[in-house]
Amino acid sequence: MRIAELSRQADVPVPTIKYYLREGLLPPGELRSANQAQYGEEHVRRLKLVRALIEVGRLPIAAIRRVLEHMDEPEPNLHNVLGHALMGLDQRGPADDEQLAAALKEIESLAERRGWRLSPDGPTKLAAAEVIAALRQLGVTEPLENIDDYADTAERVAQVDMKLVRKRLEDPAGLVYGVVIGTVVGDQLLAALRRLAQEDASARMFGITEVTEPC
Amino acid sequence: MRIAELSRQADVPVPTIKYYLREGLLPPGELRSANQAQYGEEHVRRLKLVRALIEVGRLPIAAIRRVLEHMDEPEPNLHNVLGHALMGLDQRGPADDEQLAAALKEIESLAERRGWRLSPDGPTKLAAAEVIAALRQLGVTEPLENIDDYADTAERVAQVDMKLVRKRLEDPAGLVYGVVIGTVVGDQLLAALRRLAQEDASARMFGITEVTEPC
Numbered sequence: 001m002r003i004a005e006l007s008r009q010a011d012v013p014v015p016t017i018k019y020y021l022r023e024g025l026l027p028p029g030e031l032r033s034a035n036q037a038q039y040g041e042e043h044v045r046r047l048k049l050v051r052a053l054i055e056v057g058r059l060p061i062a063a064i065r066r067v068l069e070h071m072d073e074p075e076p077n078l079h080n081v082l083g084h085a086l087m088g089l090d091q092r093g094p095a096d097d098e099q100l101a102a103a104l105k106e107i108e109s110l111a112e113r114r115g116w117r118l119s120p121d122g123p124t125k126l127a128a129a130e131v132i133a134a135l136r137q138l139g140v141t142e143p144l145e146n147i148d149d150y151a152d153t154a155e156r157v158a159q160v161d162m163k164l165v166r167k168r169l170e171d172p173a174g175l176v177y178g179v180v181i182g183t184v185v186g187d188q189l190l191a192a193l194r195r196l197a198q199e200d201a202s203a204r205m206f207g208i209t210e211v212t213e214p215c
Numbered sequence: 216m217r218i219a220e221l222s223r224q225a226d227v228p229v230p231t232i233k234y235y236l237r238e239g240l241l242p243p244g245e246l247r248s249a250n251q252a253q254y255g256e257e258h259v260r261r262l263k264l265v266r267a268l269i270e271v272g273r274l275p276i277a278a279i280r281r282v283l284e285h286m287d288e289p290e291p292n293l294h295n296v297l298g299h300a301l302m303g304l305d306q307r308g309p310a311d312d313e314q315l316a317a318a319l320k321e322i323e324s325l326a327e328r329r330g331w332r333l334s335p336d337g338p339t340k341l342a343a344a345e346v347i348a349a350l351r352q353l354g355v356t357e358p359l360e361n362i363d364d365y366a367d368t369a370e371r372v373a374q375v376d377m378k379l380v381r382k383r384l385e386d387p388a389g390l391v392y393g394v395v396i397g398t399v400v401g402d403q404l405l406a407a408l409r410r411l412a413q414e415d416a417s418a419r420m421f422g423i424t425e426v427t428e429p430c
Contacts, residue, residue, distance in 0.1 A: 048353055056349045058273050079414045086407055107411075116415040124414065128407035131400060134271045138263055140396040142379035143404055149375045150401075151408050153368035158412035160364045162420055164357035181355040183413070185346060186365075187406045189358055192301055192343035193369035194376075194405075195398070196322075199294045199339065200331040201373040202380065 003029070006039040010047035017047065023061055025050045025068060042173075049177060057184035059085055071176055078176065082183050083123030099136060103129035106144070114151055157190065218244070221254040225262035232262065238276055240265045240283060257388075264392060272399035274300055286391055293391065297398050298338030314351060318344035321359070329366055372405065 006029075007014045020026040026046055029037030046068075053059045053067065066084040070076055107128050111118055118125065135144055143150065164182050168175040221244075222229045235241040241261055244252030261283075268274045268282065281299040285291055322343050326333055333340065350359055358365065379397050383390040 052349060052353055056346060058275070060273070078417075079410065082410050082413070086403070086410065111411065114412075114415070116411055117418040118411060118414050122414065124407055124410040128404070128411065131271060131404045131407055134267060135396070135400055135404070138267055138396050138400070140379075140393050140400070142382065142393065143375075143397050143401045146375045146378065147404075147408075150372065150405055151412070153371050154405060154408035154412040155416070156368050157365065157409050158416040160358070160361045161409075161413055162416050163361065164355075165417065165420070167357065178355050178357065181350070181353050182358050183410070185350055185353070185355070186358045187402070187409070188301070189343065189346045189350070189362075190365055190369060190405065190409075191402045192339055192346055193362075193366050194372050194402070195294065195297050195301065195339040196326065196331055196333060196343065197329075197366070197369040197373035198297070198376055198398070199333050199337065200329070201370070201377050202293075203332040205377055205380070 001039050002036065003039065006043055006047070010044045010051070012047050012051055020047070020050055023065070025061070025064055045173075045177060049181065052181055052185055053085070056188055057085070058188075059184065067180065071180065076176055078179050079119065079122050079124065081176070081180060083127060085180070085184050086124060086127035099133040100126075100129055103132035103136070106132055106147075110147060110151060113148070114155070157186075161186075216254050217251065218254065221258055221262070225259045225266070227262050227266055235262070235265055238280070240276070240279055260388075260392060264396065267396055267400055268300070271403055272300070273403075274399065282395065286395065291391055293394050294334065294337050294339065296391070296395060298342060300395070300399050301339060301342035314348040315341075315344055318347035318351070321347055321362075325362060325366060328363070329370070372401075376401075 001009070003014055003017060006012075007017055010017075012020075017026065021028060026043060029039040029043065031037050050064060050068075053064050054061075059067070063085055067081055070081040070084055104125065107125050110116075111125075132144060135141060161179070161182065164178055165175065168178050216224070218229055218232060221227075222232055225232075227235075232241065236243060241258060244254040244258065246252050265279060265283075268279050269276075274282070278300055282296055285296040285299055319340065322340050325331075326340075347359060350356060376394070376397065379393055380390065383393050
């Protein structure tokens, strides 16, 4: 298909597609003549993925480029793919090296307590450590005092995530696409549900027993 | 304090502070002369918050502006503050109005199943509906088939979040700051823990029993 049809099928404007092509977020089409390229189904799928990562997942372009590079390896390591989705900040966070090293130790000791089997040099541990260091730096340490509760819920979510993996095992491309979308966009779903549950929890805590909504 | 001291205390470069001032993310200092302003502790705290929302929370500037506007109201509604942190996309997501209405119904019926007491017109329901519509549009529906499992974990996290609220009830400014940081930065902590737990779950699923890491 030509770029106009690709735009229609993926519901992404042509100038945006050209921008993604320039930024290397979409592989070039197959050239049929000097100024006409042909695109396939894989371009439609990739465009939808990129758009979801930008608009719903809020990943910066640099992070998406890294995610896609790792996805496009002959045997993509999904944990690296997903870890890079957490990392892609060009500016470093507020933590200095000493704080970061201390936070990495916290993650190592959490992993040991939970019996988590982690690869030694994946990007996620560093991403987690950066968040921990940021919370300490900001003086908001309550989440860290309750990190095992958070880890419990993370384990439960990961069990649910494995259902998706099992369902898509026969289709490697669909598996990678599904896991990346399910995790990055799923993070936003979890964040929204957390806020709704907070609203309910605080309504209960402050004794609001009636809701005026006609639902 | 003058801007140079503010920069040192908050660990944010002066040009960045000037950018935040121009963007309305930081209230102006008190003018002492035509070109010298004085800043206080509240500027240090606000700067740290803005930086965390940008660098760790990855919120777009427009979303941060909305969050701060709602924080600065005389009696801030924290659920609105946090809901706006989820929303701030200037481009709309891939869902059309019909898909969005259907997704809103899914959220309403989830809330009814869970007995959640929600305000009728908060921004979070809409944010959640946009994520649901995006997942359907992208053909990754497994998280939606298991949304009650996600809601269970969201409730558990919200319970932990209430510990922070209880601890900070005596200090309204510290409460708002803590809840915003704990929620927005906490989302990133949960996302990172989810990836670590996924790594462990898939190691177990695919029978990887040994990790070479010397930890």
